[in-house]
Amino acid sequence: MTKIGIRYTKPRKLVFEALEHLSKPVSANEINDYLKNKIDLTSVYRTLSLLIKSEMVNVILFGEGKKRYELKNKNEHHHHLVCEKCGDVKDVEMKESSLLKSVEERSKFVIKKHNLEFFGLCPDCQ
Amino acid sequence: MTKIGIRYTKPRKLVFEALEHLSKPVSANEINDYLKNKIDLTSVYRTLSLLIKSEMVNVILFGEGKKRYELKNKNEHHHHLVCEKCGDVKDVEMKESSLLKSVEERSKFVIKKHNLEFFGLCPDCQ
DNA sequence: GTTTTTGCAAACTTTTTGCATGCGG
């Protein structure tokens, strides 16, 4: 008889703390920079995929050729507005139910998820 | 005195034809598969970045860790609805001006562009 | 003590770059 479980280890704790502290969509590398390479990048990736499977983390794409990760439980469902100059990221909330319903009706698809990110210039960079 | 020009060569013609024929967002590799490796992948990438600079091609992200490319001049501005099971891609058009205006007003950002892609199940795969 | 997890090395994928050769006008 053996017990099966997911362990709460130091690397996992650190990745979670980094996501909490940085509090915006960050890449695996940025997590490791924040943690000053105390743990291996591999462990960052493995922890992230664990957190994604547990639905605690979202993957976000800004189109730089890498993935960004963000804790789910901040604000409810939201999107991002990225300043193309200074890189600042602002959360955007909006009511999308009518938009989604309209797309579903027109396409006959069942929509499971969507990506929506905005890019522009923040007040300071304009 | 030297003439400066962009040449209409065989690789460029082939990449353009592939984009036209495939007629949906495709990866660099898919272009090369379609062209049966008649040209080097490097040339595909170089031609794509030329077409992007000339604003003839858009980059689209489905979140697989690679970029997809699509000719611009099909329908006007549109987004995509991707079937997670069979991979079919459907174009989605919608009026977004009021949504963009609302985000601009609330955030004080100037919005330059945005990404919007939907994922779900097509009628056949439900 | 046994299973799960880690770190390290290596592989893999997508994309970019350097350079000698080749083609277009």
Add this chain to the structure above:
DNA sequence: CCGCATGCAAAAAGTTTGCAAAAAC
């Protein structure tokens, strides 16, 4: 011809995988 473009090789950048050693419980 002469410069721009191509192919090939190699390098980057991000991510994944295999495996022996270490940590968790």
